[in-house]
Amino acid sequence: MAVEDRFSRDFRETLSDRPLGTRNEVITGPVSDWATDFSHTEPEWAADPYPIQDDLRQRCPIAHTDRFGGGWLPTRYEDVSAIAYDTERFSSRAIIMSNFRPPRELAPIGGAPPISSDPPFHHDARKLLLPAFTKSAVARREQATRAFCHSLIDAMEGQDVVDAAHDYAQHIPVRVIADMLGFPPEDGPRFREFVENALEGVNRPPDERIQRMETLFDYLYAQIRDHVDNPRDDLTTYLMNAEIYGRKLEPSHVAGTMSLLLIAGIDTTWSAIGASLWHLAKTPADRERLVAEPGLLPTAMEELLRVYAPVTMARLVKEDMHWRGVDMKADDWILLSFPAANRDPAQFDRAGEVVIDREVNRHAAFGLGIHRCVGSHLARMELRVALEVWLERIPAFSLEDPSAVTWAPGQVRGPRTLPIRIR
Template sequence: MATDPVTDWATDFDHTDDRWAADPFPIWDDLRSACPVARTERYGGAWLPTTHADVTAIANDSEHFTSRSVIVSGHRPPVELAPAGIAPPISADPPFHAASRRMLLPVFSPQRIAELEPSTRAYCNELLDGVRGRDVVDAAVDYAQHIPVRVIARMLGLPDEDGDRFRGFVEGVIEAVADPREERIETFLGLLHYLSPYIEARQADPQDDVISLLLASDIDGEPLDPLMVVRTIGLLLIAGIDTTWSAIGASIWHLAATPADRRRLVDEPALIPTAIEELLRAYAPVTMARLVKQDVTLAGCPMEAEDWVLLPFPAANRDPAFFDRADEVLLDRSPNRHAAFGLGMHRCAGSHLARMELRVALEEWLRAFPDFSLADGDAVRWSGGQVRGPRTPPVRVAP
């Protein structure tokens, strides 16, 4: 559903506005210098801090801010959902959060992720083989969007061929936040109904997958309720696809638009692990959200209970008070304490997986297409909302 265009970002911002999706950086720069915490009455009232310091303060304050829902919409979930929230552990508050996160850490350990690298690399090459011979390749549609779908589907024990359905859930949950409440509910019910048979099947016949692992887990001696497992699996499915798809696409888009950086990575492949940290910083895809738990004043702003607060980690990564030459992409930047994976206790549990997928995707793309450029910069469309990435970046590849 289309919303009214923004006329004043300081008093009426909308993170789903097309201008935000296309180029949010000037918006954040202007706000940071003139009104570092913006306010809007949209979505029932929301705040937007733009400095690294303010974003960090909120991310680390579970006393005044709850995570029970992290996607801003016009509909607030019931207070009674806390401390687990809609999709634990990302929506969980203390003390429930620590236990719900701890269950997932073995799945996303560096050792476990390393085991996934060969199959991920093989799949990247399979995708690249499928587009060889073309003059123009859509780096997202033909490549980036498929990689995390395959990886996360196999980790969860879901069928690869349902990728289109997964991407539909991503769009419905993350991008369609302005849709009517009934349509939002229908999307969430669709995800629940899709996942439930797989939960039931693993209860009867456990497999070597994350669904089975969660069904065998407990919190404080109590086994997980199947509905809790569904909500956690839904989180892993949506977050595991959209964030990584966006990061891979943005990285290829940058290299296509910046020949010097492309040539440097082709000539210095050992620099890729360092470079991806900078690409994550510069084009961090994820903005999270909190709800004010109890009235609090931040940076002189009186935030009231049940107000939304966006946590734009991408804006924090562009704060010149925290990063030198914040608006420049420096492939060898080090140290690089970026916030692309979040800040505080909710820092992304799947960061090792995302890094592996991004690194392997770039290594294999650069090996297959060392010479490429944007075919049509005006044709690039970026997704709006709380996960930003290029959805249609046409890239011209040299024969």
């Protein structure tokens, strides 16, 4: 069977394994009580989830919902951390909370290794990626990233108002990841479409999700075929030649890892860049201080990552159990909110404030446990360079219309439209 045909079969089985039934019918619509009916896909969550999380942390630190077939939302740092480190009771075979679950047989590899992998396979799948994301490997990409950021700002010449999300933040990780994987840079608009389909389309009907994901994997397999015909020195070729347990990776493993890098590596970073620019545009004191003290930027950047952490991951409960006061059922979702953990006053002083010179900052923006982001060095470089270039070239800027800013719904939150006045 052709690789593409096998993937299509497996993917359809994944989505259809758990039929939509009474537990899965209610997905969208107004939330009656966030403690018993939460939904991270609702507009009010996308617009400003922090008051909701703060309220839950006080009165119901592990919220529940019957939506998505049943799930839980811990909001305390200690609970989020405990689940992230507990691979015995919580599985990573699905990391996007939606209205269906992949079959248990998909573990321990999952559809997008290593982020979807459980031990012991996870360790070996993650180890394969480490050489591409070391500090030294990332440093070699900084010059090109900086030049690209300058070119984006050059293109804004003569404009009084720009969309800092669409015209700046969203382009940077697209170019970096495309270069790493050896994909055509002109395919950037397609990457943004893939991101939206995977992360923001969780409430679409299963057949539509299947079709959209097949479009992504058709693209990835086309890139693999092109690399077979035209080998070059990039991450795709590396993955195609890599071995695990003495054998080359299965094509589905290669494509799954490519999908992880393409989707997670892009949306998380552009969201962090956009949120940081949004904060500086609305907070003149912080913006002016960073312009005057550029050496403070690495410290400020960590604080912006803490306060506006873009990523929430999902886990699945392995077996029925009583956990910290709640009765969890097998295959219940756990929405692992690193943004909520990062604003827990039991863990951080002045947790809800942005303190750009905060010295001790053990935030969870890149996750916790074995799945901590393998690309954190790359993301930090992109964020730092993006902010350095912007502040150097555009030291004075402000929000054109705060009400016009829109935020992505779902598990990766960042500005999707960000009108900024630069003149």
